[in-house]
Amino acid sequence: MKFKPLALVVSLGLMTAQPAVADTVFGVYAGAQGWQTDVSGRYGSQQDTMQAFNFDSEQQTSFYVALEHPIPLVPNFKVRQNDLATVGLITLGSDFVFNGEFYASGTSLQSAVDLSHTDYTLYYELFDNDLISFDLGLTAKDVDAFVAVTDAVGRNELRGSGYVPTAYGQLRVGIPATDWTFYALANAVSIDDSEIRDFELGAEYRLIENALVDFNLQLGYRSIVIELDDIDSISSDLDFSGPYLGLEFHF
Incomplete structure (x- = not known):
């Protein structure tokens, strides 16, 4: 099924009516991450017939831009692109039905998955100082899903799209008298x-900090679990997890 974004729009509208603590100046944050993922789980065209596959470890990327401002009641905005794709191979241990096609036990199947998506986040800074900051808001994850299996006869594929709304939170804790900050982020x-459960835990080192630009290096661990329930006949329970390296600019 396709997700209706109406509930998300209403929820975001309610948030804009709440008090906010905003930046004292406009700020733009831009960052990129290279993420090494181990992938596990299963997918299919129905919840009760999903098949587990042996997936390859893959290098993923993520890019984001955020705008923070001092305007009361108006939330800050962040957009983030997440690439999530992998392939694999399995010899079926039991019969498998995918997109109306029957695959008998013993069949060798190549699998392909692409669950790349874009996050659109509205959030408030509830605390913001040199020691601690805490953001809270809502995210709409816009998922463009592609899954496929290939046997000796040919490829069988499904495509779908939909919105998965999630709560958003980020906590940052600076270490006094150092250039280090530890942070945790969750959707x-x-x-x-x-459901999409997206958790990130990392450390950030301030390499450059002046009146024009801040430049930070990041090291952390991220885990995304994507449980899709019939998005255009695509169902999944997949886990992408692993360490990442990143950088962030603050203008």
Whole structure:
């Protein structure tokens, strides 16, 4: 099924009516990450017939831009592109039905998955100082899903798209008298049938900090679990997890 974004729009509208603590100046944050993922789980065209596959470890990327401002009541905005793709191979241990096609036990199947998606986040800074900052908001994850299996006869594929709304939170804690900051970020607690649990834990080192630009290096661990419930006949329970390296500019 396709997700209806109406509930998300209403929720975001309610948020804009709440008090906010905003930046004292406009700020733009831009960052990129290279992420090495181990992938596990299963997918299919129905929840009760999903098949587990042996997936390859893959290098993923993520890019984001955020705008923070001092305007009261108006939330800050962040957009983030997440690439999530992998392939694999398996010899079926039991019969498998995918997109109306029957695959008998013993069949060798190549698998392909692409669950890349874009996050659109509205959030408030509830705390913001040199020691601690805490953001809270809502994210709409716009998922463009592609899954496929290939046997000796040919490829069988499905494509779908939909929105998965989640709660958003980020906590940052600076270490006094050092250039280090530790942070945790989460997109979780989905508000619809499907769920995406996106957790990130990392450390950031301030390499450059002046009146014009801040430049930070990041090291951390990220885990995304994507449970899709019939997005255009695509169902999944997949885990992409692993360490990442990143950089961030603050103008």
